[in-house]
Structures are given as structure tokens and as C-alpha cells.
Amino acid sequence: MAKQHVARARLPLMNIVRMKGVPILQQLEIEECLLRTSSDNWCIINDGTDKPNIVMGISGKPAELVEIKPVLEDKIPIIRRFTGGGTVIVDHGTIFVSFICNKDVVDVQPYPRPIMSWSSLIYSQVFQGIADFSLRENDYVFGLRKFGGNAQSITKNRWIHHTSFLWDFETHNMSYLKLPQRAPEYRLARDHLDFICPMKDYISRSDFISKAIDAAGSHFSVKSTEFEVIKPPSNVKFTPTSRLLTKEELEAACKTSML
Template sequence: MLQRPSLTYLHTTMMPIFAQLQLEEALLRVSKENICLINRGSPPAIVLGISGKPEEWINLSAWSQNPVPVLRRYSGGGTVVVDENTLFVTFIMNGTEIAVPSQIQAVHAYFETLWQKAFYPHPFRLIENDYVLGSRKVGGNAQYLARDRWVHHTSFLWDFKPEHMGLLARPPKMPSYRQERGHLDFLTTLSSCFTSADELLSPLVNELSVRFSLSEGNVEELSKCLTQEYRRQTMQESLAVPLVT
């Protein structure tokens, strides 16, 4: 029998997304472990992809009335607004151990099948890089792809506040399946089909236990990597409040 690769599983609640992204980046660059990090909720924030331009992705007028922190993560992709209703799931993996190379199509294919098992019997699928229930987006994902190690992190909407979604501008590039819909017509929530987050996470962990040898992680122990030297790209942004004319 082939030995299953090991996976450290860490489950937290209300870790600020800035702290989460800092921890992820440290684990990516310093650790050699396969890690699954699940975090339920965060204080409100806007998170830009590494090359995102605030003026293209953020409704600066709305933000000036509700100036939540703006962060820039170490991975690519678009911009999301997060809060206490966001469910974060991050995988930091050695691709060679699970035969998933550092290629976006391969990573997406792996996680589409993984999440379909967790979401069953609900109509979950990947469409144009979005996680979708039916025809509505329920989660966004982004990747960091290095030679032998990669990150796939997802922000699922357990629920959302329209006023927070109003902090985002219409993105400069939209998937065709969106069909020009505004945020409120384009998005759906996990709470529309699950009574609790555990109803989704329990089958996820069960599937992971089939694919991996699981061990429970400890935040304090894993956070030790933050003290080491490594390239740091996660940062807070300083935005100017636009002048009212």
C-alpha cells in the first residue's frame, strides 16, 4: 500500500485576514509541510491581488464613507471584501507529493473534484476560475505557484453584507458567465444550502483523511516561521480619501 502524504490541518476562528495571509506566506516560503488552514471569519477588510490597482477594483467613494483596511496579498487574482461571514480555506502544498504540478489548470482540476465531494449533492462547480453554485458565485480563489510548492486559497461567502460588497467597483475584467450582473445578482451564499459551516467542513475533512495522513496543527507552533528571514509581499495599503467635488 502506498503511504499517504501528510497534511497538517489548522482550524481557527476570526483570525484577521492580514495575520492569516502573513502566516500563509511564511508557511509557503519557510515550511516544507503540506498544510490546510481553515479560518472562520475576519474583521472587515479589502484584499487586493499582488498586482491589483486600487482605483480599478475599489469603489473609492463608498470606501471613503467606510474606510476598512486595504491589504495586498502575496498571490495573484482579483480583489475581495471579507468580514465575519467569510469562510477561508487555504491549501499550501508540495505539488510533487500529490502529483499536482504548479500549473493553474492542474490545481483547479484537483480542487474542483475535492470540493464537489464536500458540496454533494449541491450543484457546485468551477467556472472560469470561480467557485459556483448553480449560476452564482459562492467563492473566489487565488493561487501562488512556485516550482515545487503552491498555494490555493479560497474565500467562501457564508453570507455577505450588501454595504460591504458596495465597496468593490465593477471589476476591469469579468467572466463571461457573469453576464454583466451586479454583485447582488451574481453572488450566492453557503447559508443558502447549509445549516452550518460544519455541514460543509465535515465531509471536506473526511475526504482529506482519505487522501492524506492528517495531523492537527497548532497556531503558536506554526507561527514560529514568522520570525525567520524570507521574502514578504503581504502588506497594508495606504489609500487617499478621494476629494468630493
């Protein structure tokens, strides 16, 4: 018991921030702030967001990824986030988990694939004995069906790996997304509803969140922190780069898609 206590004391500290229903744009701003202005390690968990939003990677092109006309008609916000990765539609059925770490505290090469593999070890613990979990290309899957999409950003000394977990989803919302031109091989040209599956068929929301925190605790010494206290240092100027696309941008993209 004493040896276990000493080993845990040597683990790097990680702040756990639990949120519920925080708007996804606000969450992205918090995460980018922590990535760029903090020197601590963080795990951000947001249990659902307030309303449907489409979130694209930093280099995403709306005309290629989104059915823009119905998105405009239904007034679905589109956000371009500060990290890479693909396009997702998120809502109250999405659970978000993000790890923000210093490069020197995690025993992993600071490149996309090693970080992705490291993250899969965390979630292998979460889903142990529950389902046929694996990492396929850049996705978390049960069998051949995706339930978690990942994105990353790597800076000089730090990195973020964040995931949108489909605990549940509205079938209609998937019609806003196009089949991406660069789809993973294992997708096999399946449409969205044949490609994804809800996590609720395997685990409850509360159990998933508890198990995710426990899994983080096997790699870090975890400490709960209130998200209200997160803000950049007073001597640091921070401007978030995730943003809503304007109606004018989407209308221009709509015209492009019709050419």
C-alpha cells in the same frame, strides 16, 4: 480493512490548522510563511475574520477595483495579498480554506488551471448531494452564482491555493467593490448581488468545515496542528509581502479615478 489502512498510511501527510476569527492579514502572513519556509503540506481553515477588509490580488489596482471614496469615509482596510486573483471583501461571514502543498506530493501539474481543477475535486466531495456545484473559470459556483473565489501562488517547489467562501455576506459591503474590467464570461455583466450567493442556503458552517477536512483526508493523511506553533525556522529570515495599503496610497488612487 487492512488494505485500506495500508493505503491511507501511504498518503502524504497534511497538517490541518483550524482557526476562528483570525484577522485576514495575519492569516495571509501565516500562509506565506508556510509557503516559503516550510517543507510540509498544510490546510489552513479560518472560520471568519474579525472585521470587514477588502483584499486585492498582488497586481490589483484600487482605482479600478474599489469605490475608494466610500472606503476611505468608512475606514475599510484594503490589503494587497501575496497571491494573484481578484478582489473580495471579507468579514465574519467568510470561511477561508487554503491548501499549501509540495509539488511532488500531489498528482497535478504545478500550473494554475490544473491546480484549480484538482481543488474542484476536493469540493465536489464536500458538496456531493447538496447543490449544483461546479468550477466555472476561476470560481466555485452553485448553478451560475458564485460563492467561492480562488487565488494562487506557485513557487519553485511548492504552491498555495486559497479560497474565500461566502457563507454569508453583508449586502451593503458589496457596494464597495466595482464591477471588474476583466470579469468572467459567465458573469454576463451582472452586478454583485445578482452574481453571488450565500453558502448558508445550502450547508451549515460546521458541516462545511467538517466535510472539507474529510475530503482532504481522502487525499492526505491529516493531522491537527495548533496555529500558535507556526513560525519560520530560526535560521530563516522571512518578511511577509501582504500589506495594508496606506491612506496616502488610497487618496492618490482616488484622484486617479476622478481623472
